[in-house]
Amino acid sequence: MSFELNDFEEMMAKCSYCAFCQATCPVFLQDLLETHMPRARMSLAKACLVENTIPRTKHLEEILDRCLLCGNCERTCPAGIKVNDIVVAARKSMYKGKRKTFLERNFLNSFMQKRGMDWLHRTAFAVAKKIGRVPDGILNPRAQTFSKQFTGVFPAKGEKRATVAYFVGCATNSSYVETGKALLNVFTKNGIEVIVPEGLLCCGMPAIVEGDTETAYNMFMHNVRIFHKMEVDAVVTDCTTCGLMFKENGAKLAPAGTPLLEKVQGVAAKMWEATDYLNHLGLVDPPNQLDTKFTYHVPCHRAWSPTLAEAPRDVARQVPGAELCEMAEPESCCGAGGTFFVQHEELSGGIRGKKKAMIEDTGANTILTQCPACRGYLAAGCEEKVVMHPLDFLAQAYGVLDKTPQPKK
Amino acid sequence: MKGLENDLAELVGHGSLKTEPEDMFAYQSDATHYFAKGMPDAVVLPTSTEEVAAVVSYANKNQVPVTPRGAGSGLSGGCTPVKGGIVLDMKRMNKILEINRGNMTASVDAGVVLANFHKAVESQGLFYPPDPQSMTVCTIGGNVATRAGGPRGVKYGTTPHYVLGVEAVLPDGYIIQAGGKCVKQSVGYDLTHLFAGSEGTLGVITKANLRIMPLPPCHRTALVTCKSIEQAAEMVSEIIAAGTVPAMLELLMGMSVHVMNSMISPPAPIDGEAYLLMDIDGSESQVAEDSETLQTICRDMGAMEVRVIEDEKEAKTYWKARSSLYPLALTMAKKVVAEDVTVPRDKVPVFVREVQAMAGRLGLLVGLSGHAGDGNMHPTILYGEVNEEQEKLARQAISQIVRIGLALGGTISGEHGIGLHKSEYLEWDLGGAQIELMKRVKNAFDPNGIMNPGKLWLQGGAS
Numbered sequence: 001m002s003f004e005l006n007d008f009e010e011m012m013a014k015c016s017y018c019a020f021c022q023a024t025c026p027v028f029l030q031d032l033l034e035t036h037m038p039r040a041r042m043s044l045a046k047a048c049l050v051e052n053t054i055p056r057t058k059h060l061e062e063i064l065d066r067c068l069l070c071g072n073c074e075r076t077c078p079a080g081i082k083v084n085d086i087v088v089a090a091r092k093s094m095y096k097g098k099r100k101t102f103l104e105r106n107f108l109n110s111f112m113q114k115r116g117m118d119w120l121h122r123t124a125f126a127v128a129k130k131i132g133r134v135p136d137g138i139l140n141p142r143a144q145t146f147s148k149q150f151t152g153v154f155p156a157k158g159e160k161r162a163t164v165a166y167f168v169g170c171a172t173n174s175s176y177v178e179t180g181k182a183l184l185n186v187f188t189k190n191g192i193e194v195i196v197p198e199g200l201l202c203c204g205m206p207a208i209v210e211g212d213t214e215t216a217y218n219m220f221m222h223n224v225r226i227f228h229k230m231e232v233d234a235v236v237t238d239c240t241t242c243g244l245m246f247k248e249n250g251a252k253l254a255p256a257g258t259p260l261l262e263k264v265q266g267v268a269a270k271m272w273e274a275t276d277y278l279n280h281l282g283l284v285d286p287p288n289q290l291d292t293k294f295t296y297h298v299p300c301h302r303a304w305s306p307t308l309a310e311a312p313r314d315v316a317r318q319v320p321g322a323e324l325c326e327m328a329e330p331e332s333c334c335g336a337g338g339t340f341f342v343q344h345e346e347l348s349g350g351i352r353g354k355k356k357a358m359i360e361d362t363g364a365n366t367i368l369t370q371c372p373a374c375r376g377y378l379a380a381g382c383e384e385k386v387v388m389h390p391l392d393f394l395a396q397a398y399g400v401l402d403k404t405p406q407p408k409k
Numbered sequence: 410m411k412g413l414e415n416d417l418a419e420l421v422g423h424g425s426l427k428t429e430p431e432d433m434f435a436y437q438s439d440a441t442h443y444f445a446k447g448m449p450d451a452v453v454l455p456t457s458t459e460e461v462a463a464v465v466s467y468a469n470k471n472q473v474p475v476t477p478r479g480a481g482s483g484l485s486g487g488c489t490p491v492k493g494g495i496v497l498d499m500k501r502m503n504k505i506l507e508i509n510r511g512n513m514t515a516s517v518d519a520g521v522v523l524a525n526f527h528k529a530v531e532s533q534g535l536f537y538p539p540d541p542q543s544m545t546v547c548t549i550g551g552n553v554a555t556r557a558g559g560p561r562g563v564k565y566g567t568t569p570h571y572v573l574g575v576e577a578v579l580p581d582g583y584i585i586q587a588g589g590k591c592v593k594q595s596v597g598y599d600l601t602h603l604f605a606g607s608e609g610t611l612g613v614i615t616k617a618n619l620r621i622m623p624l625p626p627c628h629r630t631a632l633v634t635c636k637s638i639e640q641a642a643e644m645v646s647e648i649i650a651a652g653t654v655p656a657m658l659e660l661l662m663g664m665s666v667h668v669m670n671s672m673i674s675p676p677a678p679i680d681g682e683a684y685l686l687m688d689i690d691g692s693e694s695q696v697a698e699d700s701e702t703l704q705t706i707c708r709d710m711g712a713m714e715v716r717v718i719e720d721e722k723e724a725k726t727y728w729k730a731r732s733s734l735y736p737l738a739l740t741m742a743k744k745v746v747a748e749d750v751t752v753p754r755d756k757v758p759v760f761v762r763e764v765q766a767m768a769g770r771l772g773l774l775v776g777l778s779g780h781a782g783d784g785n786m787h788p789t790i791l792y793g794e795v796n797e798e799q800e801k802l803a804r805q806a807i808s809q810i811v812r813i814g815l816a817l818g819g820t821i822s823g824e825h826g827i828g829l830h831k832s833e834y835l836e837w838d839l840g841g842a843q844i845e846l847m848k849r850v851k852n853a854f855d856p857n858g859i860m861n862p863g864k865l866w867l868q869g870g871a872s
């Protein structure tokens with residue numbers, strides 16, 4: 001199993017200490033403390049966990065936990081050092097899959113298996129929410145998840161241009177059910193047949209964040225086995241993080257030399273973020289007028305497709321009356337980082353505050369973004385704005401937001 | 410160190426103070442970590458001049474070393490806390506206080522990141538030329554303290570040419586306002602420019618007043634492919650002599666362009682042994698005229714290709730890759746030591762020839778990609794392996810490079826400063842009398858020797 005810190009030794013030696021990673025690390029830019037810059041995270045991990053020259057302390061754990069895994073450092077590092085992966089490897093080495101408490105791990109595992117909350121967890125959630133113990137930005141779980149309602153084949157309207165399999169992200173499955181519906185409606189309207197398989201699990205990314213690569217790999221391979229068998233033109237997901245998992249991280253998890261790698265790469269090659277794929281094929285059905293000013297927040301997990309960040313702008317611009325108002329730094333982090341904001345309330349709040357100011361400056365009333373975590377967290381911070389997935393936006397323009405898609409009998 | 414921690418906490422509060430070992434670990438060095446490290450006892454992150462003054466005068470009373478620090482991107486070990494004590498991290502003092510169009514000046518806190526300042530003035534059609542290649546992270550305070558420069562040095566000069574005044578905290582806690590906002594000043598000793606290049610050894614710069622100018626409306630990038638590095642070097646001298654000065658004029662060796670290509674798209678040609686990368690700026694007609702002149706010079710001198718990069722986006726990838734050359738070099742070598750020897754521009758061709766010959770004799774790989782337009786060549790030792798033998802050879806090479814440069818009327822540092830890295834050669838450059846005088850200056854500012862001890866000259870601060 002990969003993400004072994006020792007495997008990164010040669011790469012870590014390529015760090016010139018140039019400090020360029022200060023420029024884009026959201027945690028550093030908020031704390032303005034060099035301990036919290038990628039260079040320090042990496043060299044502390046190396047000193048403690050590879051060279052054993054400094055002791056493992058609580059503070060060291062805090063430092064390695066204080067990373068959103070946004071990947072900005074990797075995109076900024078001229079030497080191409082995979083600092084993000086190094087942090088994951090460090091967590092793996094430190095925690096051996098037990099970063100969180102037993103109860104938290106238990107809950108996370110159940111969520112990843114069920115792609116939502118069961119009755120017991122939902123009840124607990126409702127109680128916690130009532131007494132104010134659920135941080136703003138945590139999404140409300142639904143009993144009627146997407147996959148409980150919508151599986152099967154959703155045929156294309158008109159001439160069929162392509163067939164895709166849909167990997168619905170957990171957050172969409174459990175909370176943003178309307179986005180899943182929007183995908184089905186918008187795709188089928190544009191001549192794309194969508195197949196939603198049954199029995200999917202979480203993509204595995206939340207386990208990677210914990211450094212629990214074994215759980216991540218098992219979940220991931222379960223899904224790969226399902227998609228590998230399907231004869232489709234593409235596999236699409238509404239979530240940029242799930243996409244990253246399939247496109248890049250899966251192969252990193254696979255043990256060296258495994259014959260399964262071919263399957264992993266086969267699915268990875270077909271993986272698209274849904275808006276990106278739709279834009280790649282082009283809209284055939286022209287959207288209706290929607291008079292609105294919108295801005296686009298680029299999710300951190302964007303580098304796995306070169307067109308992922310342009311696609312929402314491209315398709316939304318085709319909506320008559322919709323005006324794109326770019327914010328100063330569309331690519332800067334919003335502070336969510338999956339559930340990072342729950343443990344780092346003040347830090348994340350500060351990061352979001354900067355984003356919010358940029359959004360305010362645009363005068364837009366709608367924020368588009370493909371990442372459900374960004375979406376929930378931005379919505380909680382920008383209460384007067386509507387935050388939606390680009391496909392929701394299109395569905396609205398098509399007037400199909402409330403339509404219930406029907407699978408082929 | 411509990412006493413120090415408690416005392417400092419009283420002065421600045423716990424939020425601006427770090428003392429845990431992991432934090433000290435993160436502040437051990439600058440970009441020359443391979444050369445020297447030092448653990449501070451405390452890191453203080455001040456947010457006001459008053460806090461700086463309180464900490465510095467406390468340190469002065471108690472004889473605790475103080476090392477000012479910007480981004481820690483230095484290439485001389487300048488902010489490496491070799492004697493422990495307090496590191497003053499200035500990055501939280503990061504406000505742009507004023508951009509004054511009527512006077513063409515700006516005032517900034519010392520911790521302002523250069524790229525943020527660039528962005529702020531450029532958004533108003535204004536221009537602050539100094540461009541050390543670490544600009545996405547380095548601070549104005551660090552720039553002033555090292556006299557930082559960059560590719561634009563050839564036409565626009567370096568940081569000190571833009572500094573009109575500084576606010577600084579002296580070791581006894583006094584806050585001085587040296588210079589001001591006037592573009593001419595003639596009052597007593599020029600203390601402003603004593604702080605320029607002071608490397609944190611005289612006091613802490615807390616603010617700077619900077620000259621700015623209108624942003625040139627137009628610019629164009631060109632890449633000249635050369636048969637040999639000697640040919641490229643001769644072109645540089647010829648261009649300078651012709652009087653048509655590009656805004657940037659960089660010499661790049663073939664191997665540099667090779668590694669830079671990981672960031673350039675579409676990739677640059679790789680058939681040359683060396684290249685000139687230049688940027689021409691000014692009004693549209695000026696740019697058109699200058700680029701004709703420069704193209705003619707390069708063609709007449711036998712360039713293999715002169716390529717004007719019309720696409721702005723593509724041109725940007727060249728300059729971004731250029732600014733990343735130092736970290737990129739480590740992808741092809743096991744260790745990289747960048748020197749900063751600078752020679753008069755008419756001596757660039759001789760310097761290149763002699764360094765090449767010396768490298769050949771020692772069997773070492775020496776890069777000569779640098780700001781050739783201002784004679785700042787950045788001879789760089791690229792290690793194939795890291796071992797005693799190589800280290801010995803590298804030391805030999807460096808001292809020979811320094812000798813070659815000095816013999817040509819050059820200097821050991823054009824922009825990085827002396828710090829720890831170059832103190833060995835300070836005497837060769839300045840001679841004993843000047844160093845003695847500098848020590849007396851240092852003593853006048855900092856009689857207890859608390860400011861950045863161990864830097865500039867060998868063995869300790871004021872003596």
Ligand SMILES: Cc1cc2nc3c(=O)[nH]c(=O)nc-3n(C[C@H](O)[C@H](O)[C@H](O)COP(=O)(O)OP(=O)(O)OC[C@H]3O[C@@H](n4cnc5c(N)ncnc54)[C@H](O)[C@@H]3O)c2cc1C
Nearest residue numbers: 479480481482483487542543548550551557558609614824
């Ligand atoms: C990849 C790379 C490229 C580079 N390219 C260039 C280049 O093109 N040109 C160039 O000139 N340099 C270059 N440098 C070197 C370096 O970035 C510059 O010297 C820069 O000016 C340092 O700024 P800093 O904020 O990082 O200062 P630091 O490295 O933190 O400090 C540098 C020195 O200044 C002192 N200092 C810092 N702030 C203050 C203050 N407020 N008051 C008093 N003293 C202070 C420190 O004590 C130290 O002696 C490069 C470095 C890297 C890593």
